[in-house]
Amino acid sequence: MANAIERVLSEPVLDKTMRLFWAKGYAQTPIEEIVTVTGFNRAAIYSRFGGKRGLFLAMLDRYRHRVTARLxxxxxxxxxxxxxxxxxxxxxxxxxxxxxxxxxxxxxxxxxxxxxxxxxxxxxxxxxxxxxxxxxxxxxxxxxxxxxxxxxxxxxxxxxxxxxxxxxxxxxxxxxxxxxxxxxxxxxxxxxxxxxxxxxx
CATH class of the missing domain: 1.10.357 (Tetracycline Repressor; domain 2)
Known part of the structure; x- marks a missing residue:
């Protein structure tokens, strides 16, 4: 299970997840859509981030250090x-x-x-x-x-x-x-x- 979780934590998947939240915001991004659009699976989301809120905060931090840092x-x-x-x-x-x-x-x-x-x-x-x-x-x-x-x-x-x-x-x-x-x-x-x-x- 651990290896399966690590496989979905690739840079492309994390970037897709960040961009999905970026485009739609937290409230308008249901966890089902995250799973469908990005390739994340529920096991990875709950095991690594504790749920949708933890995932969003991680993606907000990713945005802060990748996108705004570049801008x-x-x-x-x-x-x-x-x-x-x-x-x-x-x-x-x-x-x-x-x-x-x-x-x-x-x-x-x-x-x-x-x-x-x-x-x-x-x-x-x-x-x-x-x-x-x-x-x-x-x-x-x-x-x-x-x-x-x-x-x-x-x-x-x-x-x-x-x-x-x-x-x-x-x-x-x-x-x-x-x-x-x-x-x-x-x-x-x-x-x-x-x-x-x-x-x-």
């Missing part, structure tokens, strides 16, 4: 200042799951689902928002050190605003809104970033 990569170069933030937003516009497939962000969707936001899920959502905000603030502060940021700009306040805008974008991506709304939002953020730049003498 945050442009911001991990804070020395690039405003260019790092702009690159991050442009990448969102080029990510098919966001711009084309309307999946949005699993963490943001989970945060909006108050009925299913327990302490472990809340901690994962909070850690993402904290990291996102901290990375944006570091990039803004580097831009200030480089003399590229308007003196009047409050880096902490702007970081909160930009991080909140990301949450709005991820929510917009899940709605049946025209794709132009998503791209127009990003274009406006890029214009906002340009407005933060200090005029060069």
């Amino acid at each position: 945050l990569d442009p911001l991990r170069r804070p020395e690039d200042g405003l260019d790092a933030i702009a690159a991050f937003y442009r990448q969102l516009a080029e990510t098919p799951e966001l711009a084309e497939h309307s999946l949005g962000c699993l963490l943001v969707a989970t945060a909006a689902d108050q009925a299913n936001l327990d302490a472990p899920a809340s901690a994962l959502v909070a850690s993402y928002l904290e990291e996102l905000t901290a990375l944006i603030r570091a990039a803004l502060e580097n831009a200030r050190d480089q003399g590229r940021l308007c003196p009047a700009v409050d880096a902490a306040a702007s970081a909160d605003f930009l991080a909140g805008n990301v949450l709005g974008l991820m929510t917009l991506a899940r709605w049946p809104a025209p794709s132009r709304a998503f791209h127009n939002q990003i274009d406006e953020v890029l214009r906002y970033l340009h407005g933060l730049e200090k005029e060069q003498q």
Whole structure:
């Protein structure tokens, strides 16, 4: 039995399971569908994860460390200042799951689902928002050190605003809104970033 369970815990099966929760959310993903669509079997789900809730939390953690970690990569170069933030937003516009497939962000969707936001899920959502905000603030502060940021700009306040805008974008991506709304939002953020730049003498 142990070997059979390990066989279904392959990377492709785990990725399919994560994407199923990503597309439908926790409440709208019955365990029967998980078994049918992903190839998981009930024995593996209950033996390894304790049930659907444990499996969902594991997939939320997988999403946090695989998907959001990749999306945050442009911001991990804070020395690039405003260019790092702009690159991050442009990448969102080029990510098919966001711009084309309307999946949005699993963490943001989970945060909006108050009925299913327990302490472990809340901690994962909070850690993402904290990291996102901290990375944006570091990039803004580097831009200030480089003399590229308007003196009047409050880096902490702007970081909160930009991080909140990301949450709005991820929510917009899940709605049946025209794709132009998503791209127009990003274009406006890029214009906002340009407005933060200090005029060069």
